[in-house]
Amino acid sequence: MTSTKESIINIADDLIRRRGYNAFSYNDISKMLFVKNAAIHYHFPSKSDLGVAVIEFHIQKVEHFIKRVAPLSEPEKVEEFLNIYDQIQTNKKVCLVGTLATDWDTIDEKIQQKLTVFVTIVGDWLTSVMEEGLKKGTLTFKGDPRTRAMLIITSIMAAAQMAKIMGSESFKSVKNAILNELNRR
Amino acid sequence: MTSTKESIINIADDLIRRRGYNAFSYNDISKMLFVKNAAIHYHFPSKSDLGVAVIEFHIQKVEHFIKRVAPLSEPEKVEEFLNIYDQIQTNKKVCLVGTLATDWDTIDEKIQQKLTVFVTIVGDWLTSVMEEGLKKGTLTFKGDPRTRAMLIITSIMAAAQMAKIMGSESFKSVKNAILNELNRR
DNA sequence: AGATCTACTTACTTACTAGTAAGTATTATA
DNA sequence: TATAATACTTACTAGTAAGTAAGTAGATCT
Known part of the structure; x- marks a missing residue:
């Protein structure tokens, strides 16, 4: 891949998660790249093609993440997962799923499909971590692993959004609450 | 208030929560109202004025809600609160806070300020419900009331967003998990 | 050496955006 | 009954959006 192509994806990713899909234009990117x-x-060719590429970039990143944390314990995996959102929030962004979900009815079907794939990968991975943790006794929670995984994803996703409005403190307390909840009592 | 003015606010509210703040225009509204x-x-006069009016409309609604549920028990109050999001999700919308948070950097300062007020009202109310529930023993949870309130708000907010991508089932399971978590063991 | 491919630029189109100035019909007020 | 306020329409502006057709400089292949 050319450096320009990579730069376009990186800038688009940044703009989508900073300003929203419908608030960034090809002009914004072209100005930044001269x-x-x-x-x-x-x-x-089309904005949808770029949108799809941005999600594919995220799929690559999450697959790399899953490999990287594979040797870790379940509580460590969860903590590493939440740390991703820590970075997102520190950089005053939101998560890709959150932005595109609120713009859902305005985005191309191809983008919708790719995003569904992305959410499925993340959801399946965290569900398997919950299952393992429950089996080994390293994680404690009520309800089934899939629901618990979705609860963690939704909480941390919206916490990053909330931080935009109420500041970093609200994010940190929610993040710690999720972690405490999973600890053995 | 004239019926047109009310209609504009209603339509704008619908469009913002269905398509996002930057994906609706005055033309969309004018066509619908002929x-x-x-x-x-x-x-x-400006789109920001309309944005502020939409949030003020939501503040009115939530203040009415708080009065309405005042006589209920704490678990009932929480359930009624989550039922609001049930309706949002059924109508394939998202919550106002979620959409405007992801568009945060593109919205006028006046809209930002009003949204902060709105979130503060909801946050303070749910925190007081958590405090009451803890004192009376009608609600069980770890951590402090404010954090628990934020955790509930973020979870249900993002669950409505997630429902756009993964369907209603994911919303329902998250909603039930929040409720189960608060029940006395 | 000539042809082709890559990565662009130039120059444009169509469509839509928020916003405004000036005019008008209808209703309320003094 | 004249005046003024309300709730618009008509007709426009300047700016920006995504997207395209045609041309070009430089590298690569044959």
């Missing part, structure tokens, strides 16, 4: 907007259209 | 876009500008 090229013309047609150059962006050369690499990604 | 008036010209200048008519919308007559009632709300």
